[in-house]
Amino acid sequence: MRRLLAAILCTLVLSTPATADSVRLKDLGKFAGWRDNALVGYGIVTGLAGTGDSPGNKATRQSIANVLAQFDVVVPPDDVFSRNAAAVMVTARLPPVARTGDTLDVTVTSLADARSLTGGNLLLAPLKGPDGKVYALAQGALFVGGYKFDLNGNVAQKNHPTVGSIPAGATVEAPVRANLLRTDGTMVFTLAEADFTTAARIAEAINGAFGQTLAHAQDAEGIEIAVPEAARARLVDFVTRIEKLAVEPDSRARVVVDERTGTVVSGGNVRIDRVVISHGDLKLSIVTDNLVSQPLVVGRAGDGVRTELVSNSRIRVSERDETGYVSASNNTVADLISALTRIKTSTRDIISILRAVKAAGALHADLVVQ
Structure with a gap:
């Protein structure tokens, strides 16, 4: 007997993918050459x-x-x-x-x-x-x-x-x-998390802020910035203007699972396809009752009559029978976890479900298990 997790996600209000907030370039990376020394x-x-x-x-x-x-x-x-x-x-x-x-x-x-x-x-x-x-x-x-x-x-x-x-x-x-300016009059801004889309957005933001083509993305991590002649004498002001620019970073969808603590961290807009989930809920318990068998009249029943310790064991098996349908044709991991939480699904069961959904190819994100 198995338990189908009861939740109809198609009846939930479909959440629109949240637009990422703008983040300063200063918080997304650093300039090449800017580092501590051991x-x-x-x-x-x-x-x-x-x-x-x-x-x-x-x-x-x-x-x-x-x-x-x-x-x-x-x-x-x-x-x-x-x-x-x-x-x-x-x-x-x-x-x-x-x-x-x-x-x-x-x-x-x-x-x-x-x-x-x-x-x-x-x-x-x-x-x-x-x-x-x-x-x-x-x-x-x-x-x-x-x-x-x-x-x-x-x-x-x-x-x-x-x-x-x-x-x-x-x-x-x-x-x-630290020497940020290279011999050819350029600087390189490196991202803490390499991403092609974010690198392209940063180059576009720098060019738009200065009104000329100064930056271009070299790869998913580095953005090369040409420093104008007039700005080289006041490099601090030039770097300050760049660090204050804000862009919307893009990143690969990721769900992080910590099995030791039962923690699940996911972006709110991580998508899942239509999927049906069945999760077992079998409970097995063994109960032992220890009883003392005492003769009614001790000493009159002859030799060999004595107090005995008797153990009675019982096995209890219980399995709930609840069925339901999980439809996630256009929903997020946040919707799924919210629905599972409402039916009082434990965190460790949610982790097992997410791993099964990923194995089924319905989870469009990297599943990181720690």
Whole structure:
């Protein structure tokens, strides 16, 4: 016996596909060359209360010896046995435009076997880019937000005590500036989500705003923009005018399903063809009753008479018999989900139905199952 989900979508008010709202170009992508830059460095954290690297870590011992040597204190690495220091890696993000003296947030992570960086202080550490050049210097007290204490086999830990941060802990020493204008006097605007229709609309909007043909779509992701001679001296104003332009982005229909949480996210105008859906609703339950069999007269019935535990099991099978017809000749996924919700269909059943509708070729959208 099977249950046909009762909903007649043909009687619903057919919704007109919603027109996408206009979105600023600034929110749709960015100009080529406008990106953050990764910085990384090596350093030493001191001031740890016996939670630093073990004396067996040769890299930490050598680093401590090198630091002391800069202050005319010569100590062989083999004579360093402190557990109040730890070797760490320091990372930061350098923005596309930075001037000397700007500050950056840094993240400090343990490199060896330190148990905790709580209470530590990072010594001056240079931060390098992929080209090997030092762009910033980091130093300061760590904010860990966690701890780890152990004594006699007992451990108390919160969060990850071997990772810390220093807000505004690095100072920019070498300025950087993103170069948006190419040598041929053009710029390229790249979309975050590649789409041919959106790229064409952006090129049309730019040409209409400036009254001349300056932009053309190279592909589904990039729009090449020719910068007039007069605008090159005031490139910021030119870029600002472009970023303020609004277009209606177009995208491929997509339905996202998260089976772990039972979440379904879909555009309101995702279309489905005529389809009939049958979904089973079989419930099986096994009930066991445990009873105690007690003789009426204990001790008079002879040997072998005793109290017994008796288990009685029952199997219950129930299946609802409800029929209906689902017609979706010109409706959306939103209409279907709305109708299924009204008849109290669970979210996980809706997910199963959407997967079956997609397999039947009636769902005109990409079904993304996470």
